[in-house]
Amino acid sequence: MPSFIQLRQYQQQAVASWFANNGRGTLKMATGSGKTITALAIATELYQKIGLQTMLVVCPYRHLVTQWARECQKFSLEPILAFENARTWQSQLSFGLYNICSGNQLFLTIITTNSTLIGDSLQSQLRYLPDKTLIVGDEAHNLGAPRLEQSLPRRVGLRLALSATPERYFDDRGTKSLFDYFGPVLQPEFTLGDAIRQGALVRYLYYPILVDLTESESRKYAKLTRKIGWALMDGEDVEDSEALTPLLMQRARLIGAAANKLEALRSLMVGRLGTAHTLFYCGDGTPETSQTEEGSHQLAAVARILGAELGYRVNTYTAQTPLTEREEIRRQFEAGELQGLVAIRCLDEGVDIPAIQTAVILASSSNPRQFIQRRGRILRPYPGKQRATLFDMIVVPPELDRETWEVERNLLRKELRRFVEFADLADNAGAARKKLLKLQKQYGLMDL
Numbered sequence: 001m002p003s004f005i006q007l008r009q010y011q012q013q014a015v016a017s018w019f020a021n022n023g024r025g026t027l028k029m030a031t032g033s034g035k036t037i038t039a040l041a042i043a044t045e046l047y048q049k050i051g052l053q054t055m056l057v058v059c060p061y062r063h064l065v066t067q068w069a070r071e072c073q074k075f076s077l078e079p080i081l082a083f084e085n086a087r088t089w090q091s092q093l094s095f096g097l098y099n100i101c102s103g104n105q106l107f108l109t110i111i112t113t114n115s116t117l118i119g120d121s122l123q124s125q126l127r128y129l130p131d132k133t134l135i136v137g138d139e140a141h142n143l144g145a146p147r148l149e150q151s152l153p154r155r156v157g158l159r160l161a162l163s164a165t166p167e168r169y170f171d172d173r174g175t176k177s178l179f180d181y182f183g184p185v186l187q188p189e190f191t192l193g194d195a196i197r198q199g200a201l202v203r204y205l206y207y208p209i210l211v212d213l214t215e216s217e218s219r220k221y222a223k224l225t226r227k228i229g230w231a232l233m234d235g236e237d238v239e240d241s242e243a244l245t246p247l248l249m250q251r252a253r254l255i256g257a258a259a260n261k262l263e264a265l266r267s268l269m270v271g272r273l274g275t276a277h278t279l280f281y282c283g284d285g286t287p288e289t290s291q292t293e294e295g296s297h298q299l300a301a302v303a304r305i306l307g308a309e310l311g312y313r314v315n316t317y318t319a320q321t322p323l324t325e326r327e328e329i330r331r332q333f334e335a336g337e338l339q340g341l342v343a344i345r346c347l348d349e350g351v352d353i354p355a356i357q358t359a360v361i362l363a364s365s366s367n368p369r370q371f372i373q374r375r376g377r378i379l380r381p382y383p384g385k386q387r388a389t390l391f392d393m394i395v396v397p398p399e400l401d402r403e404t405w406e407v408e409r410n411l412l413r414k415e416l417r418r419f420v421e422f423a424d425l426a427d428n429a430g431a432a433r434k435k436l437l438k439l440q441k442q443y444g445l446m447d448l
Contacts, residue, residue, distance in 0.1 A: 021186060025160065032201050053100050053131075058117050081112075084116075097129070136160045144174030161182035164373065200381075205388070206422060206425075208394050225407055225408050257298055262305060265305060278357070280340055280343065314338060318343065355385075
């Protein structure tokens with residue numbers, strides 16, 4: 001362990017729990033609470049105790065590979081970055097595995113992406129991993145998807161999963177296979193509230209901004225909600241439904257791309273043109289592939305309003321932004337040369353830009369993982385950062401008939417509970433809760 005790294009008590013407990021569970025388990029720890037360092041502490045202890053030979057880290061995104069590499073270097077490790085073009089790493093990996101197996105090298109670190117894991121170039125080499133190998137699944141909830149789960153090496157006995165939200169949304173089967181492979185959630189679970197109380201994350205102010213749908217959006221919304229109600233009446237299981245999931249996704253996209261959010265953004269930012277270190281979260285996208293049409297449209301509209309109209313210095317940050325460019329954008333943002341970043345999903349999981357002091361969330365899916373990731377992202381400590389501020393745009397459902405209203409109420413209950421919990425942890429909890437009161441009253445959800 002580097003002398004300048006001191007594990008917090010909950011990290012020490014997590015390490016002990018993993019060893020007590022015979023080298024398997026899932027660490028459910030809040031965004032920003034130090035999962036990477038905890039994993040490296042486990043690898044260090046394994047090296048000292050049993051002579052661990054190899055650590056294989058699997059990440060969902062390319063930028064997490066470089067982020068892991070930076071953390072590994074603090075532990076005097078020089079990892080092989082096995083992602084993108086196989087020609088750049090395959091021979092290096094073959095040579096490293098040969099040296100480990102022949103005893104010419106003591107330790108080998110391999111960091112790869114989910115998409116590389118399922119490819120033949122890496123799969124052909126995994127059979128040569130030595131017995132004393134640790135696999136670390138970062139943002140491991142992604143690895144419950146069937147093709148990824150089937151690609152995980154069965155010969156590797158030492159397994160560690162990391163995620164603030166390991167349970168997969170609407171996928172009990174995937175969640176089970178994830179825990180079957182890596183092992184159960186270990187104690188202590190470390191929540192957002194725990195992280196704030198222990199100083200691992202900063203305190204925050206929370207400002208919900210209620211946004212109405214336009215007339216045409218309201219009609220589409222009511223129609224979708226009615227269809228969701230019919231699917232539920234047909235006895236569809238919400239957790240395992242081919243009919244329901246696309247309807248829920250369409251509804252989430254409609255909410256995410258609501259036109260009035262742009263006007264709300266304009267009104268908010270006119271009074272904040274002197275600020276910096278602000279993150280703008282736009283509509284959803286798909287990891288490592290193109291954004292949805294709604295997401296791309298909103299991203300462009302937000303960048304245009306902030307930059308061309310208001311003169312706020314921003315740049316976009318998406319999965320399509322080249323890695324070298326991302327690093328430069330990050331530097332400009334931290335230095336204040338850029339006042340804001342306009343981002344889609346690639347900032348949800350694991351990316352570390354702690355200089356973010358303010359976030360404006362224009363779109364979120366109803367997926368609890370995304371909710372937790374996005375709101376936890378801005379709470380990472382940073383020199384001079386006393387407190388974070390979060391503006392959350394929440395769509396107010398339109399007037400619905402009685403039957404559809406009941407469906408909406410059941411759908412809204414879970415979502416609103418998360419908003420209320422987040423409001424309760426804020427320094428301005430009273431004012432934040434008061435703002436949500438309108439929705440609670442409208443749908444008879446005062447028990448939240």
